[in-house]
Each structure stands twice: as structure tokens, then as C-alpha cells.
């Protein structure tokens with residue numbers, strides 16, 4: 014069983030609870046779609062965990078910011094403040110790991126990116142079906158898994174050229190800072206049906222939000238980043 018996670022954002026409590034819940038369900042391979050750091054108080058611990066447990070870890074925009082690779086004026090004030098904090102907090106080992114991440118991963122059945130399959134390095138968003146349809150030429154596989162918006166969802170897209178198989182872009186939501194009104198960590202698990210098709214399931218995981226919030230406040234990060242964890246918004 015494949016577990017897919019994204020947007021951990023330095024939230025170790027959410028990440029550990031998600032790995033534990035996945036292991037219980039039978040996940041034996043993990044893929045992470047990026048944004049391991051930024052916002053939360055445990056960037057290095059989260060990098061260590063995903064480096065150890067995930068077979069693939071992609072590059073996200075907050076990972077790019079954390080290694081000093083991005084102009085922070087693109088971020089809102091709290092995100093920029095958190096990025097500055099994360100730049101200072103990152104160990105050389107974490108910096109090394111994050112700076113070596115790919116933008117894209119592909120198997121015979123699925124494509125994996127942080128934001129969009131077309132130009133993943135541009136950090137564009139897929140927020141609705143129209144955005145998703147515009148990405149149809151960016152991948153040839155039946156499924157494309159994305160993160161970045163922190164809102165889980167399934168968007169149908171046109172079949173690939175020369176094929177009539179239906180396809181979808183699936184947003185796996187966020188482990189460490191969900192924004193769909195449900196504060197529980199979000200992940201996707203994929204199993205193969207007897208017919209060889211992929212069965213995709215969203216799983217929500219309750220975790221110790223209070224500890225993650227306390228660490229954010231104690232680290233001197235903006236308090237709004239702690240408050241929003243309680244409401245998933």
C-alpha cells in the first residue's frame with residue numbers, strides 16, 4: 014500500500030501521527046510531495062523523518078524558501094517571517110537534503126508533483142476543475158498527485174492523447190497545516206484493485222494539536238500559525 018503525504022510544514026506531531034496511522038493501515042511505501050518545512054517548529058526533525066521513511070521526497074516552494082533559494086516578497090508576512098526563522102533553524106544536513114530534491118516523480122500509473130505537472134518549478138496552484146483541465150497536457154499517466162493548496166480534492170481531466178482512459182488530478186491535502194476546515198492531518202492511501210486499477214482513499218488523522226501550537230509560540234513564530242492549526246484554516 015502506498016501512502017502519499019504533502020505539506021508537513023515542520024509539524025512533527027502531525028507527521029508522526031500520520032506515519033503511525035499509515036503503518037497501521039498497511040502502508041509500506043511513502044511518497045512526500047514537498048513543503049516538509051516552513052510554518053512549524055520542527056523543520057529538522059521532519060526532514061529527518063521523511064528522509065528515513067519516504068522512498069521519494071519532492072521539492073516544495075517552502076523548501077526552496079528555507080534553503081534561501083526564493084525571493085520572500087512572494088509570501089504573505091507570516092509565511093515570510095516563518096521562512097526567515099526556518100532559514101536560521103535549518104541544520105547543514107537538512108539544507109543538504111532539501112537542496113537536492115526533484116520537482117517531479119513518475120511511475121507507469123501516476124505522476125507526482127508539488128504544485129502542477131506543467132512547470133512544477135513555477136509553484137502554480139490547482140484550485141478548481143478549470144485549473145486542473147489546463148494541466149491535462151502536463152502528464153500522460155492515469156493519475157497525477159499534487160499538494161500545495163492544503164485542500165484535498167479530486168479533479169477530473171481529459172484523457173491523454175491516443176487513449177480514452179479517464180484521468181484525475183488528486184490533491185492529497187496537508188499533513189501539517191490543513192486548510193479545509195478539518196484540523197486533522199490528511200493523507201492519501203492507494204491500493205490496487207483486483208482489476209489492476211488504483212483505489213484512492215483520503216485518511217484523516219487526529220494528532221496532538223496543542224503540543225504543535227505550544228512549540229510554535231515558544232519558538233517565537235507568529236501566533237497566527239499556531240491558532241490556525243486548531244481550526245484547519
Ligand code: ZN
Nearest residue numbers: 020048075161
Ligand atoms: Zn504548503
